[in-house]
Amino acid sequence: MTGQVDDTSKSRSSSDNQSKQPFDNEKHIASVGLAELDAQPSSQIEKVQEVLHDEELLTPEEDKRLLRKIDWYTVPIMMSIYGMQYADKVSLSAGVIFGLREDTHLVANEYAWLTTIFYLGYLVAQPLLNYLMQRVNASRFLSILIVLWGAVVMCLAACNNFSSLMAVRFLLGAMEGGVTPGFMLIVSSWYKKSEQNSRQLLYLAMNTGFSVWTTVVIYFLAKRSEEQGGLSGWRVINLFLGGVTIFVGLLACAFLRLPSNAWWLSEKEKKAARARIVDNATGSGDTQKWKWDQVRDAFTDPTTYFIFFISVVSCIPNGGITTFQTIVYKSFGFTPLESILYQLPSYAMSVSWIFFCIGVLHFFPRLRFFFMCFTVLPAFVAVLTAGLLPSDPSYKWIKYGVYLMSILYALQTFLMWSLMPSIIAGRTKKTVVSTLTFVGYCTGNMIGPQVFRSNDAPLYRTGLVVTASMLALVFVLCLAWLAYLVWTNARRRKVLRDMGVSEEERILKNKINGELDMTDNKNIYFLYNY
Structure with missing residues (x-):
């Protein structure tokens, strides 16, 4: 393997000379590049050689055993954490119908501002947390x-x-701000590109999956509080959810690890864990120095802007639906307790839809963008129907039945997040793109509750129509992003053919560039998997 890397570095200058003319003729010359392995420090070259050598030694049987071990220690804890994150978010929606407004004397749009300030804290903390x-x-x-x-x-x-x-909600947003970008980093550090999608979706499914049991617990806690007095139901709900979150956090302190510090792996297994993801060509999640050239790369990459604007537009519905979900159900004519209980089928539907997607994508991975685009359409119909149907009680169950589909929109965001670690390379670039992604996420979620105005209560027609419009725009943006990725791959393959680069050589040089922390935009051998 050492000889193979040496041969690659020696042949690189001749390949570069052959490729210089085609690149000079390219309109976007700055967006592609070749790594100069000879220019790297000897210690860096040795690390690349060692990782590639370890990859060769890893047998399929050992890889399967290692994957099972990684799954066992990593996936369940991430699922639990992510489930509690969503449960904590919807506790505000549940609390408002169990005395929160009355006990804290909320008036006008102050309730909507409690969600907006959460995402403001999330937004402000993003750059620091990611750094x-x-x-x-x-x-x-x-x-x-x-x-x-x-x-x-x-x-x-x-x-x-x-x-x-407002003060506590701001702090809560700041604390939760590191979870999703952190998980994306952890998954990309442990799993191959072909494995990342299912693992990401497993913990993201808990966004609603955990709500099935937490909603039942919240229902009985609130009911008991109503019947027996004492602490208000919303206070009991937050004490319960906070306690469970602390317990899950302590489990994370014990088990959640990166390959470099996983106590549950031997030294040989740690090397194998690093080597098994070398084909990703996106680097690892280990600590790295800050690289300003990768910051510039992120801000000149169209994919960064597609991700940012899709995040903003898709999270306007998320902010509104999450905050006003229970209130919307109540507007159909249900009691407060019924409004909580009747959300259970929508959570079950969401989890089932995500697991169905995991199964389909396992066998047909190229359908990822199909699901990203078309999963928003049922939610578009559901929200628009709820907003436009008359308020007559006879439409109560029709509205309820259709509105159950509104929760399916979340899959689009989850699929985009699961795609990001496999198409963004370069440690600093990942940090920048992740930060911008969740700045967009926060921006959308701050706008979302504000379109549900208090003077539109109890039907909130304007908010529901705006939400439906944003879902339609997400559909268009996802199609445009797919077209760009297809075009970029086609352009790169043409340049590689003109250079006379074989597929075997492309794969090897892609691995080397990934280990050298080169960005996807600069690495001509990198092809996007969509």
Whole structure:
């Protein structure tokens, strides 16, 4: 293998000379590049040689055993954490019908601002959290953050007015801000591109999957509080969810790891875990120095802007639906307790839809963008129907039945997030794109609740129609992004053919460039999997 890398470095200058003329004729010459292995420090070359050598030694049987071990220690804890994240979010929606407004004296649009301030905290914390996860061990940092987040959830139960709620909700957003980008980094550090989609969707499915049981618990806690008095139902809900989150955070401190510090792997298994993802050509999640050229690369890559604007547009519906979900159900004519209980079928439908998607994509991975585009259409119909049908009680069950599909829109965002680690290369570039993604996520979620105005209550027709319009725009943006990725791959393949690069040579040089922390935009051998 050492000889193979040496041959690659020696032949690189001749390949570069052959390719110089085709690149000079390319309109976007700055967007592609070749790594000069000879220019790297000897220690870096040795690391690349070692990883490629370890990859050759890894047998299929050993890889399968290692994958099962990684899954066992990593996936369940991420599923639990992500489930609690969503449960904590919807606790506000449930709390509002169990005394939150009355106990804290909320008026006008102050309830909507409690969601907006959460995402403002999320947004403000993003740059710092993402930078810290590049400079320190991401898994340890994230585990501590989860424990702190659980403590902040419990603090919500002590709030008695709008200002205290705003302060605690801001802190809560800041604490939760590291979870999704951190998980994306962890998954890309452990799994091959072909494995990432299913693992990402497994924990993302808990966004609603956990809500099946937490909603039942919330229902009985709130009912008991109503019947027996004592603490208001919304306070009990936050104490319960905060306590569970702290427990899950402590489990994360014990088990959530990156390959470099996983106590449950032997030294040989740690090397194998690093080697098994070398074909991704997107680097690892280990600490890296900050590279300003990769920051510029991120801001000149069209994919960055597709991800950002899709995040904004898709999260306007998310912010509105998540915050006003229980209230919308109540507007159909259900009691407060029924409004919580009748959400269960939608959660079950969402989880089933995600698992169906996981199964289909396992056998037909190129259908990812098909699901990204078309999963928003049922939600578009559901939200628009709920907004336009008359408020007559005779339409109660029709509205309910159709609105159940509104939750299916979330799959589009989940698929985009699961795609990002496999198409963004370069450690600093990943940090920048991740930060911009969740800035867009926060922006959309802050706008979402504001389109549900108090003067539109109880039907909120304007908010529902705006939400439906945003879902339609997501459909168009996803199609445009797919067209760009197809065009980029075709252009790169043409340049490689003109250079006389074989597929075997492309794969090897792609691996080397990935280990050298080259970005996807600069690495001509990198092809996007969509």
